[in-house]
Amino acid sequence: MDGAAPSNISISRSEFNIVCYYTLAISGQPHPALLDPYLCTHIIVGFAxxxxxxxxxxxxxxxxxYSRVIGLKLLNPSLKVLLSVGGPSDIGGFETVVLSDQSRTKFVNDSLCFIEKYGFDGLDIDWEFPSWPISQPQQRKNFTLLLKEFSxxxxxxxxxxxLTVAVAAPEAIILQSYDVAEMAKYVDFVNLMAYDFHMYTDVLPVTGPNSPLFSRPADAGYMKTLNTNWSAYEWISLGMPKEKLVVGVPTFGHSFTLVNEDNNGWNAPAAGYGKIGSQGFVTYSDACLFISRPSTTHVFDDDYKVPYxxxxxxxxxxxxxxxxLMKAYYIKENRFGGVMIFSLNVDDYRGNCNGQQFSLTRKISNILSMS
Structure with missing residues (x-):
């Protein structure tokens, strides 16, 4: 790729962050040479x-x-590349880090040396999740102390x-894991993981939207909180400034196996993960192939603002x-800090769906790049 910006991407950025995760733990990842240095304002490489x-x-x-991704800054000097530490598979790492003054100091000092050694622009902490599922108030407090000491x-x-943090969207985790107003003093922004609201589980074996933008009139109680809009404004009500709230948009989905193929809407009973994807995790390329089948019916829900x-x-x-596109316009109209896309890996980076590489990310980027 040469140093010229692609013709369909504006490199004159507005105030919105366009934060894209590039994860090394997902198989079949795009080689760094395939990444467009102008597509995102920030690329977060995960997960150490x-x-x-x-x-x-x-x-x-x-x-x-690391070096190859950071090398994209030679083409786009305004690009920021961060390292994400933790991730969904991290067990016990941060629990140990926050235990004492000494362990927090060691992590902060070693992390700064690591960042400077490799040339990263910052660190993203992805602890899933402090003081969860078992409430540990001291751990919650110590996590905030870690952010303060790092800052x-x-x-x-x-x-x-x-310094950024990947944060949860469900109400129960938000309230138990984070002192939001204190966190806001020390972080540049938080990346709201506004997805995985519904997936197949033994506890709730029914279909549902991975990342609904809004609720439906039929939703009640806790179910009414399981959407991007509710979570975003919960974070704001607890003290996170709008300009520091970066709202997550997934490029993946979830699959289910229906108990009865004739009962195929929302909340339909499911027997397990679907055969598509891996353990119910569906890339955008997987979805494109599935909906291209003549036998597939696809529906767009006007309440949730997502398809199935x-x-x-x-x-x-x-x-x-x-x-x-609806999520991008929502972020822009509500003046949030930007978008977090998870992830470049599971977008259609080969361009098999419509001939355009990273097509979902590119559509979001185009909207938020326009002044």
Whole structure:
């Protein structure tokens, strides 16, 4: 890729952050050479782990990938590249980090050295989740202390290092895990994981939308909170400034196996994950192939503002052009801090769906890049 910006992407950025995760743990990831340096304002490379209160890459060649992604800044000097530590598979790492003054200091100092060594622009902390599922108020408090101590160390370093946090969307986790108003003092922004609201579980074996923008009139009680709009405004009501709230949009979906193929709408009984994707996790490319089948019916819900599709007993909730555009306009009109896209890996990076690489991300980026 040469240094010229693609003709359909404006490199004159507005105030919105366009934060894109690029995850090394997902198989079939696009090579860094396929990444468009003008598509996102920030690329977050994930996920390194935490071992003995210090950052530990997962793979032997992981640091080489770091260098290649950071090298995109030679083409677009305004691009910021951060490292994400933790992730959904992190067990115990941050629990150990926050235990004491000494372990927090070690993590902060070692992390700053790691960031500077490889040339990252900042650190994204993805702890899923402090003080959850078992309430541990001291752990919640110590997590906030970690952010404060990291922020203070950045100021002392006189370097322009970003500190961000990936945060939960469900009400119960928000209230138990985070002191939102205090966090807001120390982070540059938070990345709201506004997805995985519904997936197949033994506890709730019914179909549902992965990332609904709004609720439906039929939703009641707790179910009325399981949507992007409710979660975003819950964070704001608890003290996170709008400009620091970066709203997540997935490029993946979830699959289900219907109990009865004739009962195929929302809340239809499901027997398990679908055959599409891996353990119910569906990439956008998977979704495109599924909806292209002559036997597949696809429906766009005007309340949730997301589509679903089914064929026989196979059922998926996913994102399409219409749903991500609605989310992009929603973020823009509500003046949030921007969008977080999870992830470049599971967007259609080969361009198989419509001939355009990273097509969902590109549509979002185009909207939020326009002044």
């Amino acid at each position: 782990q935490v071992k003995n209160s210090t950052i530990s890459p997962n793979y032997d060649n992981e640091t080489k990938v 203070d160390a950045i100021k002392r370093s006189n370097h322009s290092i970003l 599709a089914f064929s026989g007993q196979e059922w998926i909730s996913y994102e399409n052009d219409e749903s991500v």
